[in-house]
Amino acid sequence: MSSRPAAGPDDHPSAHRRCVTGLLADTAREHPGRPAASFPEGQESYAELRSMTLLAARRLHAAGVSPGDRVGILLRRGSPAYLAHALGAMTLGAICVGVNARNKVRELGYVLRHSGMRLLLSDEEFAGLIAQTGLPDGCAAVSLGADAAFDAGAARVTEDDVLALEDRVTRGTHALLLYTSGTTADPKGCLHSHATLLAEGENCCERLAMTAADRFWTPLPLFHIGGWQVLMTTLSRGACFSHAGLFEPTAALDQLERERVTVAFPAFELIWNDVLSHPRFAEADLGALRAIMNVGAPARLEQMQAQVPHAAQISCFGSTESCGSICLGDPLRDSLHSRTHTSGRPMTGVEVRIVDPDSGAECGPGVPGEMWFRSPTRFVGYYGDPAATGAAVDAGGWFATGDLMAWQDDGTLTFMGRLKDMLKVGGENVSAADIEGYLITHPAIAVAAVVGVPDDRYGEVPAAFVQLAPGAELTEAELVAFCTGRIATYKIPRYLRVLEEFPVTPTQKIQKYVLRDRMRDELAELGITEAPRIAGA
Structure with a gap:
């Protein structure tokens, strides 16, 4: 079974649009005072955002x-400055590289080198990390708001100069580079064009029945594809992009109420539950909300629906690559069961196949298989890695x-799990191989295998099984100390188990499902549902 044939790139409803910044320019010209972007600290109109x-x-x-240069942005908070510089890079035909603010030395160094970054925009919070990491040749760093020379540079370039470069941007011009963990030790850079971003925005507008009167809220950062999904949706209809800046439950609830947000994309149970469980939630007026997008277990999504009964709780499926x-x-046509138990239907131009991972045969309704798709929103490829793209x-x-x-029989799709050796920790994609590659640099560790185990707070957390070098000893606390500050906190194993030998297949591959089941059973027997907290996590 497969979905309807995909629309070609020239047939998609977004095909008449040339570039991302053209959407901003059109609304700024036709409706200059309309709200474009709001953050906890204030709001910018379309004319103001265009000027910025x-x-x-x-x-x-x-x-x-x-044109073609990579401009990195390493900022923790969403802000007008983040938005303006990301779109400013795209105006020039350059590529915005959204750098994960949770990166540490190892991850940041890889992204800087692999992307061939020309300029890294950041702020004082990251000065120490950047100094510790070091900049590769050809890359400069700017601390936004604290670099007078960078600010003064605008005097040497006219508005006509940059508008001339914007006129050269086409649908196929590369626009956005986001790094996401893969099954190898290093993250992969997912490259998107103006065309893929435009198609995503139009698709979401169609499914959500968006209008210029909507305010679409998300706490997802702009180094996460979900943040861009919301931004492109609002730009496509001249609506308002409402961003949490840096998620904090009280500020989020206040913003949702104050701005009369109509559509929300918290995305993850962990985030939305902090809003729903807020002491002031019961008295907050969220009457303007009409749709809320989350992913999670069906029972939890049903509970969320019950807590905000007037707004349709819907689920979704996607990735950085899509x-x-x-x-x-x-939100208007699907039943409660469909909205909470499935990921919905493929959107315009998206063609899906569900295939048996071994035979490649297409699977019928109710039969799990690997999801394949092609779509106007599909990424251009993995940046600098044609072999990975080809695979x-x-x-x-x-x-x-x-x-x-x-x-499902009605054409919806249900997410069943992951075939890849990946974890999903608090919404972050995490490669087990990435963590293992770092763990084995510890002198006490000879072999490491990382699996995901259930966690009430993060959904899933890493657990490390290791064989030690002869005569070596290692405690959980020592392992955490070894990881802290060197890899992102969400990658740090929360459990450590030392083995004399690993369960293996006849070809000597570690049987991770055995380790996963063993750890899951141990935690269940001990009644442990949430891993120990780590500072900064």
Whole structure:
């Protein structure tokens, strides 16, 4: 079974649009006072955001940024400055690299080198990390708001100069580079064009029945594809992008109420539950909300629906490679069961196949298989890694997701699990191989295997099984200390188990499912449902 044939790139409803910043320019010209972006500290109109974007573009061009260059942004909070400089880079035909603010020395160093970054925009919070990591040759760093020379550079570039570069941007121009963990030790850079971003925005508008009157809220950062999904949706209809800045439950609830948000994309149970369990939630007026997008266990989604009964709780499926959601529930037409038990139907132009991982045969309704898709929103490829792109995308343009899905009789899809050796920790994709590669640099560890185990707070956390070097000893506390500050906190194993030998297959591959089941059974027997906290996590 497969979904309807995909619309070609020239047939998609977004095909008439040329570039991302053109959406901003059109609304700024036609409706200059309309709200474009709001953050806890304030709101910018479309005219104001357009002006800020062009100013940022002038500063970036003066700093040496040209079409095709990579401009990294390492900021923890979503803000007008983040938005303006990301869009400013795209105005020039350059590529915005959203750098995960939870990165440490190892991850940041890899992204800087692999992307060939020309300029890294950050702030004082990350000065120490950048100094410790070191910048590769050809890359400069700017501390936004504290670099007078960068700010003054705008005087050397006119608005006409950057508008001339914007006129050269096409649908195929590369626009956004986001790094996501893969099954190898290093993250992969997912490259998107203006066309894929435009298609994602239009698809979400269609499924959510968006209008210019909507305010679409998310706490997802702009180094996460979900943040861009929301931004592109609002730009596509001249609506307002409402961003939490840096998620904090009280500020989020206040913003949702104050701004009369109509659509929310918390995405993860962990985030939305902090809003729903807030002491002031019962008295907050969220009457403007009409749809809330989350992923999670069906029983939990049903509970969430009951807590906000007037707004349709819908679920979705997507990835960085798909530019966000490619399946999404319909808040107006789908039943409660469908909205909470499935990921919805494929969106416009998205073609899906569910195939048997071994035989490649297509699976019928109710039969789990690997999800393959092709779509106008599918990424261009893994940046600088044609081998990885070729392994994931076949000659027909189908991307093998590594996710286990099943068709339902009504054409919706249900997420069943992951085929890849991946963890999902608090919404972050984590490669087990990435963690293992770091753990074995510890002198006491000879072999390491990392598996995901259930956790009430994060959904899943890493657990490390290790064989020690002869005569070596290692405690959980020592392992945590070894990881802290060197890898992102969500990657740090919360449990350590030392083995004399690993369970293996006849070909000597570690049987991770045995380790996973063993750890799961141990935690269940001990009544442990939440891992020990780590500072900064």
